[in-house]
Every structure is written in structure tokens, then in C-alpha cells.
Amino acid sequence: xxxxxxxxxxxxxxxxxxxxxxxxxxxxxxxxxxxxxxxxxxxxxxxxxxxxxxxxxxxxxxxxxxxxxxxxxxxxxxxxxxxxxxxxxxxxxxxxxxxxxxxxxxxxxxxxxxxxxxxxxxxxxxxxxxxxxxxxxxxxxxxxxxxxxxxxxxxxxxxxxxxxxxxxxxxxxxxxxxxxxxxxxxxxxxxxxxxxxxxxxxxxxxxxxxxxxxxxxxxxxxxxxxxxxxxxxxxxxxxxxxxxxxxxxxxxxxxxxxxxxxxxxxxxxxxxxxxxxxxxxxxxxxxxxxxxxxxxxxxxxxxxxxxxxxxxxxxxxxxxxxxxxxxxxxxxxxxxxxxxxxxxxxxxxxxxxxxxxxxxxxxxxxxxxxxxxxxxxxxxxxxxxxxxxxxxxxxxxxxxxxxx
Amino acid sequence: xxxxxxxxxxxxxxxxxxxxxxxxxxxxxxxxxxxxxxxxxxxxxxxxxxxxxxxxxxxxxxxxxxxxxxxxxxxxxxxxxxxxxxxxxxxxxxxxxxxxxxxxxxxxxxxxxxxxxxxxxxxxxxxxxxxxxxxxxxxxxxxxxxxxxxxxxxxxxxxxxxxxxxxxxxxxxxxxxxxxxxxxxxxxxxxxxxxxxxxxxxxxxxxxxxxxxxxxxxxxxxxxxxxxxxxxxxxxxxxxxxxxxxxxxxxxxxxxxxxxxxxxxxxxxxxxxxxxxxxxxxxxxx
Numbered sequence: 003x004x005x006x007x008x009x010x011x012x013x014x015x016x017x018x019x020x021x022x023x024x025x026x027x028x029x030x031x032x033x034x035x036x037x038x039x040x041x042x043x044x045x046x047x048x049x050x051x052x053x054x055x056x057x058x059x060x061x062x063x064x065x066x067x068x069x070x071x072x073x074x075x076x077x078x079x080x081x082x083x084x085x086x087x088x089x090x091x092x093x094x095x096x097x098x099x100x101x102x103x104x105x106x107x108x109x110x111x112x113x114x115x116x117x118x119x120x121x122x123x124x125x126x127x128x129x130x131x132x133x134x135x136x137x138x139x140x141x142x143x144x145x146x147x148x149x150x151x152x153x154x155x156x157x158x159x160x161x162x163x164x165x166x167x168x169x170x171x172x173x174x175x176x177x178x179x180x181x182x183x184x185x186x187x188x189x190x191x192x193x194x195x196x197x198x199x200x201x202x203x204x205x206x207x208x209x210x211x212x213x214x215x216x217x218x219x220x221x222x223x224x225x226x227x228x229x230x231x232x233x234x235x236x237x238x239x240x241x242x243x244x245x246x247x248x249x250x251x252x253x254x255x256x257x258x259x260x261x262x263x264x265x266x267x268x269x270x271x272x273x274x275x276x277x278x279x280x281x282x283x284x285x286x287x288x289x290x291x292x293x294x295x296x297x298x299x300x301x302x303x304x305x306x307x308x309x310x311x312x313x314x315x316x317x318x319x320x321x322x323x324x325x326x327x328x329x330x331x332x333x334x335x336x337x338x339x340x341x342x343x344x345x346x347x348x349x350x351x352x353x354x355x356x357x358x359x360x361x362x363x364x365x366x367x368x369x370x371x372x373x374x375x376x377x378x379x380x381x382x383x384x385x386x387x388x389x390x391x392x393x394x395x396x397x398x399x400x401x402x403x404x405x406x
Numbered sequence: 407x408x409x410x411x412x413x414x415x416x417x418x419x420x421x422x423x424x425x426x427x428x429x430x431x432x433x434x435x436x437x438x439x440x441x442x443x444x445x446x447x448x449x450x451x452x453x454x455x456x457x458x459x460x461x462x463x464x465x466x467x468x469x470x471x472x473x474x475x476x477x478x479x480x481x482x483x484x485x486x487x488x489x490x491x492x493x494x495x496x497x498x499x500x501x502x503x504x505x506x507x508x509x510x511x512x513x514x515x516x517x518x519x520x521x522x523x524x525x526x527x528x529x530x531x532x533x534x535x536x537x538x539x540x541x542x543x544x545x546x547x548x549x550x551x552x553x554x555x556x557x558x559x560x561x562x563x564x565x566x567x568x569x570x571x572x573x574x575x576x577x578x579x580x581x582x583x584x585x586x587x588x589x590x591x592x593x594x595x596x597x598x599x600x601x602x603x604x605x606x607x608x609x610x611x612x613x614x615x616x617x618x619x620x621x622x623x624x625x626x627x628x629x630x631x632x633x634x635x636x637x638x639x640x641x642x643x644x645x646x647x648x649x650x651x652x653x654x655x656x657x658x659x660x661x662x663x664x665x666x667x668x669x670x671x672x673x674x675x676x677x678x679x680x681x682x683x684x685x686x687x688x689x690x691x692x
Contacts (some may be wrong), residue, residue, distance in 0.1 A: 048621055052521035186669075219661070219669045224617045225420070228413040229665075230656045231541065248620060259535045259544040261412075281525065293598035 004088025010361060017303050024262060030052035038079035039345050042105035043121070046112045048216075049087035050220075051247040052130055053277045054112050054323050058134055060316065061324030062109065066098065066332035068310055073331060074338025076167035076345070085112055085187035088187070092116040097122055105133055106345055109330045112323075114160050115188040125152045128142040130351040132334065134327040136160050137375060151347035155375040156329040156360075157322075158294055159346050159404075160189055163244070166380035166400045167292035168200035171268050179209035180268075183229060185245055192271050193244035201242075209238035223249070226256045234261030251281045258285035265291070269393065274385050279392050285383045286392060294321040294376075295364040296383045296396040304363035307381025320395055329362050336360075355389055370404055377404060412541050413658040419618075421654020425681050427609035427627055428634040428646045429561060430482075430602030432462020436578040436641020438595035439496045440489050443504040445630025447511035448481045448603050452610025453619030454519045460526035467529060471611045479600050481511075481662040486599035489594065512624050523620035523638035533617070553612055558647065561605075565643060574598055578641050633676050 042061055045055035052150065059082065066078060066367040081103045083095035092113070097331055099105050100123060107130045111117050114136035121140065124131040133155040140148035156378035170178060184190040184200050194215040198208060218229055241262060245253045250273045257267060271293025274286050297308060297319035307328065310344050320328075338345065359368045360376075367378040383394040431445045434521055452474035459470035470541065487505065490500045494668065527533075532549055535542040565571035577584050580589040610627075617623075635655055640644030660671045667674070 048521045050517065050622075208438075216665060218665075223661075225416070227544075228662045229413050229415055232662045243450065248618065251523065251525070252618065258540060258545075261540060261541055264533075387520075 012175075015165075021153060029338065037236045038077040039073070040079045040081060040103060040105045042081050042083060042096075042099035042103060042108040042112045044085050044099060044108060044116075045110040046081045046086060047082070047084040048289070049084075049091075051087070051112045052252075054135065054247055055085060055110070057276055057323040058112065058327040060266065060314070061320070061327035062331050064310055064314055064324070065328045065335070067314075069331075069335065073335040074341070076338055085110070085116055088113050088115050093119050093123075093203065095339055096120045100124065100127055100129065105129065106347055107334060107350055109134055109334070110327065111135060113153045113187075113189055114192055118188065121148070121153050125149055127347065128351070129347040130154060130354055131246075132328040132330050132354065133157060135323060136192075138192055140280060142363060150372075150374055152347070153374055154333070154354055154369065156333060157326040157376070158191030158378070159196075159373075161199075162294075162403050163272075163292045164193055164195070164197025164218065164242070165200045166403055167202060167242075167268060167270075167382065168197055168206070168402060170382060171197075171242060172201060172204045172206045174266070175206070175239040177207075179207040179236070179238055181209040181233045181238035182215035183221070183233060183241065183243050184215060184217060185220035185249060187220045190217060190220065190244060194242075196296075197242050197270075209233070209236040211236065220249070221327075224252050226253050227260055230260035230262050234265070238265060240268055242268045243273060244266040244270040247278065247366050250274070250278045254278075254289070255285045267290075271322065271383060274323060274394055276323060277318060279385065279394070280318060283392070287387075288383045290397070291383055291385070291394065292380055292400060293322050293383060293394070294378050294380055295325050296381050296394050297321075298388065298393065299363065301363070301365055302360050307363040311383045318391065322364075325363050326380060326388075329364075331358060332362070333357055357378050373404070375404075378400065410659055411539055412543060413662060415538070415543065415551070416547065417653060417655035417658035418543065419509075419551035419654070420657060421651035422558060423609055423613050423616075424627075424634060424653055425647045425650035426554060426557055426561075426605055427611070428631040428638070428650055429643055430605035430632045431636045432638065432643060433574065433578075433598050434602040434642055434647045435635065435658070437574050437581075437598040438486075438489075438577075439497070439500075440595070440599060441501050441504070442487070442489075442599070443501055444481075444485060444508040444511060445504075445602075445606055445631055446624035446626070447508045448478050448516070448606035448623040449610040449613070449627045449631075450515055450619055451481060451511065452478050452607030453614040453623055453677055454515055455607075456611035456614050457524040457526040459520070459530070460528065461531060462527035464529050464656075467526075469533075470526060474607040474611035475604045477586065478610070479604035482603020483596075483598040485603065487595040489599070490596070493592075502653060507629070508624065512621070515624070516621050521621055523618040524614075525618045528612055528615055529615065537655065544616075550612045550616060557608065570597070572657060572684055593650070607683065630672075633672065637676055637679055638652075 010143045046052050046060045047055050083099050085092040108124055109132040111133045112135050117133050121131055131153050135157050137155045181195055184194040198215050218258050228385050267289050269291040271291040273286055274291055336357045340353040341349050359366050365379050367376040372378050380400045382397040382400050386395045388395055427449055434442050436438045455477050456470040456474040459473050460467045489500050507685050528546055531544045534545050577591050577594045584591045634649040636647050638649035656672050656675055
């Protein structure tokens with residue numbers, strides 16, 4: 003109901019009086035608990051990354067629901083906003099969460115470009131931003147490096163998957179060249195740069211004619227075949243890519259239909275993560291990819307997480323998106339427990355800095371003290387049938403990033 | 407040269423699918439004078455119905471195409487009834503009304519079908535690749551191309567060889583003369599809007615296996631159709647065909663030849679065409 007409510011609020015459509023009345027009543031019927039701590043969850047509920055956003059919401063709610071709706075012994079009032087396809091929809095939604103709902107922490111955030119813009123808003127209000135997905139290379143503001151005091155991520159830097167797998171790809175292709183292709187936006191640039199920079203530093207060659215990764219218009223491109231056949235003409239030994247959400251489905255299906263179909267495909271794990279894998283079907287089999295999580299990890303925290311995830315009625319294995327958002331709730335749980343008295347942004351932020359080692363389904367991790375993002379293992383996975391469903395099966399550990 | 411063979415084929419397939427979508431829009435404008443901004447919504451609705459009806463068997467595929475066409479026709483009927491009352495009040499009122507219908511329609515579609523991009527399941531024979539000149543090519547695209555050629559041929563024959571088609575063309579040219587020979591042009595308007603809706607639904611169904619259908623489908627296809635109608639000349643079906651093929655080729659060959667300009671290529675080409683065009687395209691009525 004909240005989803006319908008938010009969507010209706012967005013457009014001119016709110017003029018459809020009956021529907022608007024219905025949702026308005028539904029919204030008003032849940033009065034806010036005055037003692038509750040209000041947390042904002044900003045994720046894509048529409049657009050290319052809607053499935054990612056829904057996973058992140060499911061992960062956060064899984065933790066919240068399995069802890070009686072409380073974090074750190076305090077009741078949580080969770081307000082959800084729609085990030086859409088990027089800053090154009092995300093910034094107004096974030097402003098609404100910060101100014102009207104006066105949330106004490108903001109979590110979620112699917113896209114790197116969104117994080118880049120919203121981070122400025124939360125920092126200005128001294129509200130911790132606990133991102134659970136993409137983290138961009140923050141550009142400097144007015145000549146000064148970005149103030150990251152109030153910025154935390156339970157996920158990764160967008161360039162880390164590429165950095166983590168480059169060594170493995172180099173070992174596999176030897177002297178062969180690798181074609182790099184990705185979507186033309188902040189997230190795509192970061193993901194591809196991580197790979198191409200590390201790969202060329204290790205002595206690898208790119209098959210792209212100009213020695214730079216090819217970027218396809220985002221989110222406009224749904225027809226990848228022309229790009230793929232053009233890439234095939236360079237005779238690459240392997241292809242490295244990053245796409246996520248709906249674009250990932252189109253890319254993988256069309257890859258299997260193109261001249262490249264017999265060329266090994268390496269990818270940032272988002273290409274085959276979550277519901278997109280079901281939609282890709284057998285076309286995804288054999289894709290080798292890198293991520294900070296695999297549902298087949300054997301640690302105890304992961305087994306408990308998987309059990310709770312299935313018990314909540316999810317038929318597909320959990321994703322890194324759900325896992326990182328679950329961890330965001332876990333971080334808030336421990337931080338809120340450590341705050342004495344009234345919760346304020348600065349007090350909560352200080353407590354987040356002191357949570358220490360976090361036991362997580364991905365294996366234990368902790369915040370890097372200055373950059374505020376996890377120091378964690380990266381894993382090589384391969385898409386294989388795991389029982390009746392396709393899954394990203396763990397192949398081997400790759401490396402720990404950021405390297406210390 | 408070989409590099410451009412598959413993108414070229416792809417561009418023509420894409421262009422013909424767009425032509426089917428845009429033919430309805432241009433006819434509705436030419437004959438009925440209705441600038442239908444809900445056209446993209448009808449295409450998306452057709453796509454959603456096709457994506458949810460087709461379950462991987464041939465009968466379900468046939469049912470999907472039929473249901474999408476029927477839904478499009480019904481939508482066209484609703485638009486005809488809605489715009490009939492605005493006759494004589496100019497394009498702006500119609501544009502506003504159909505735009506409102508488009509917004510409500512788009513929201514209903516995402517409420518019913520969700521925000522995910524959907525693709526239909528196709529029979530195994532279509533969910534494979536064929537080899538054309540040594541390159542693999544998806545069978546579903548080839549089938550869509552074939553269907554598009556057949557529909558275009560039938561459409562051309564209907565428009566030029568039947569009484570109904572002649573009446574439509576006559577209404578585009580001079581509706582008072584049509585009234586003079588004892589045919590109510592408003593009946594022609596309604597028929598054209600229904601047929602235009604049916605074409606939109608059909609185009610939606612044919613595009614879905616290739617592009618998928620999602621919240622972006624309606625605005626994207628409306629924009630492309632408008633570009634085609636404007637470039638091809640308002641009300642001109644042959645003009646729309648030429649323009650649609652051009653758009654298809656720009657979207658495939660153009661974007662890989664000049665990748666740096668890919669996002670601007672289509673609208674850039676349109677602007678260039680409009681600025682430099684001295685004479686109407688073939689078949690353009692004025």
C-alpha cells in the first residue's frame with residue numbers, strides 16, 4: 003500500500019480522486035509512535051533497478067521483522083522512498099525523507115550517482131548515510147575533498163569487483179586481449195575503471211580498438227546485439243562487463259545470441275545477481291563473476307540468514323543487495339543500542355563508528371576507519387544449476403579489499 | 407562491411423516494427439485529426455498482455471498476439487469515444503486529454519504488472535539462433551521481421567486496394583468531399599482510431615520478445631513514433647515507413663559507428679532533417 007501511495011503521490015495521476023482518497027486514508031491510519039526512531043530507506047521501487055531496490059527493502063525488513071520491529075531496543079518507524087532511475091527522482095525523494103519525515107538515518111540507495119548527490123544533503127544535516135549498495139568515487143566539492151564523516155557503506159566501492167577479479171582474468175587469458183563493455187553512467191564508469199586500470203597495470207591488453215572500455219547509452223539501450231557483434235570483430239579472448247537489473251537480462255540473453263556466444267564472459271557479480279538470473283535462464287550458465295557474497299557460503303551466519311530468507315517466503319536465494327541491506331540493519335541495531343538517551347544524527351553517527359567487527363552472512367567484516375566501507379573478502383562465483391534453480395556457486399576466494 | 411550486415415538486418419527489423427506502431431499514429435492524425443499521446447500506452451499495454459499470455463507454446467503465442475491486438479483496438483475505441491466530444495476544439499485539448507489518459511494508463515499498467523521489465527516465453531523453435539552469412543541471429547527477431555513485412559504488405563494493400571482504405575486516404579485529403587459522397591467522416595475517424603489502436607497493440611506484442619516491456623516502454627515508443635511521424639510527414643503512411651526504417655538503422659548501425667554520439671544521434675538526425683528538408687518526403691500530402 004505504501005508503494006502505491008508513493009507512486010500516486012508522484013505524478014499528475016494523483017488527480018484520480020478515488021484512488022488518491024483511498025491511499026490517503028491508508029497512509030493516515032498508521033500514526034507515528036512518538037518514541038520510535040525514524041529511519042529512511044531510499045531504494046528504487048520503479049525503473050531499471052526496481053528488482054534491486056525490492057531486494058534491499060526485503061533484506062532490511064527481514065532483519066527488522068526478525069528482531070520484533072526493533073533495533074537496539076528501540077522501536078523503528080521505517081519510511082520508504084522511491085529512488086527511481088537516479089538523482090532526478092532520488093534527490094526529491096531524499097529531500098522529502100530528510101525535511102518532512104526528519105529521519106535520523108538514511109539507508110538503502112541503489113545507484114552510485116544517487117549516493118554522490120544525496121551524500122551532500124545528509125552531510126549538511128549531520129544525518130548518517132548508511133548506504134547498502136553502490137558507492138561512487140566521490141568527486142571533490144568546490145576544490146575540497148568530500149567530507150565523509152557522515153557517510154558509511156555496508157557494501158563495497160563500485161570499482162572493487164573489477165579490481166578483485168582482474169588478476170584472475172589475466173591468469174586465464176594470458177597474452178590474449180579482453181573486451182570491456184558497460185553502461186554509460188557513474189556506476190558503469192566506476193565498475194569498468196576498476197577492471198581496466200588493474201588489468202592493464204598487470205600487463206593485460208584490452209581488445210577495444212581505442213584501448214578504452216565501450217559504454218552504451220543508459221538506460222536507453224535494450225538492443226545490445228549491434229555492440230556485441232562489433233566487439234566480436236576484435237577477436238577478444240574474453241569479455242568483461244558490468245550491467246545490473248533489466249539491462250543485465252537483455253545483455254546476457256543477447257550475448258548468447260551473438261557472435262560472442264563462445265567467448266568466456268567475466269563480470270561484476272551484479273550481472274547475474276538475484277531475480278535477473280531467473281529471467282536470464284540457461285543463457286547465464288557458465289558466466290564467471292565476482293562479488294562479496296555467494297548464497298553457497300558455508301558460514302553459520304549465512305546459514306541462519308538463508309533459513310530466515312526462505313522462511314519469509316522467498317523462493318530464490320538471497321542476493322548481495324538483500325545481504326548488505328540486512329547488514330545495514332544489523333549495524334544500526336548495534337549502533338542504536340550504544341546510544342544513550344535521545345537519538346540524534348551526530349550521536350548515532352559516532353556509535354556507527356564504534357560497532358567494530360560485524361558478523362555477517364558474507365563472513366565477518368569491519369568498517370575501514372577513514373573511508374567507512376567494509377574491509378571484506380571477494381569471491382569468484384560461477385552460474386551453475388544448484389538443485390532446481392540456477393545459482394552463483396562459490397568457486398574460490400579471490401582477495402581481501404581494500405588491501406591493507 | 408560484414409560487420410554491418412547483422413546490425414543492418416536488425417535495424418530494418420526494428421524499423422519495420424516501429425513503422426507498424428507509427429502507422430497508426432500518423433493515420434489517426436491524418437484522418438481523424440487526433441494527436442494521440444496515449445499511443446505509447448496502447449503499445450505498452452499490448453506488450454504486457456502478450457508477455458503475460460505467452461507461456462512457451464504456439465497456441466499461447468497466437469492467443470497473446472490476438473489478445474494484444476484486441477486490447478489495442480478496444481483502447482482505440484475508448485480514445486475515439488473520448489476525443490469525439492472534443493472535435494473542433496483544436497489539437498491542444500485533444501493532446502491534453504490523451505496525455506492525461508496516457509498518465510493514468512501508465513500508472514495502471516505498473517500497478518497491475520509491476521515495475522519489472524517483462525519478456526514473454528516463446529516456443530523453443532523461436533528461442534534459438536539461426537545462422538545468417540556465418541553470424542548467429544536470434545530466431546525471434548527474424549520471426550518479428552517476417553511478421554512486420556507481412557503486416558506492412560497487408561496494410562499497404564488495404565490502404566490502396568480496398569474501398570475502406572480509399573475512404574481513409576480520401577478523409578486525410580479532404581474530409582468535406584468524403585461527407586459530400588455520403589460517408590460520415592466521423593465514422594471513418596472512429597474506424598481509424600480503432601485500427602490504429604489495434605496496430606499499436608500488435609506492435610507492442612511483436613516488440614516484447616526483443617526489447618521487453620516495462621515502465622519505460624510507453625514514453626519511449628511514443629517518442630520514437632512521434633519522431634517517425636514528424637520526419638515522415640504528418641498523415642503520410644509511406645513517409646512513416648521510410649522514416650521508421652531510418653530510425654531503425656540509426657539505432658543499430660549509427661550507435662556502433664559513432665558510439666560517442668549514440669545518445670544524441672536520433673534526435674540530432676531528426677533536427678538535421680527538419681532543418682534541411684526543402685520538399686516533402688514521398689507520399690506526403692502537403
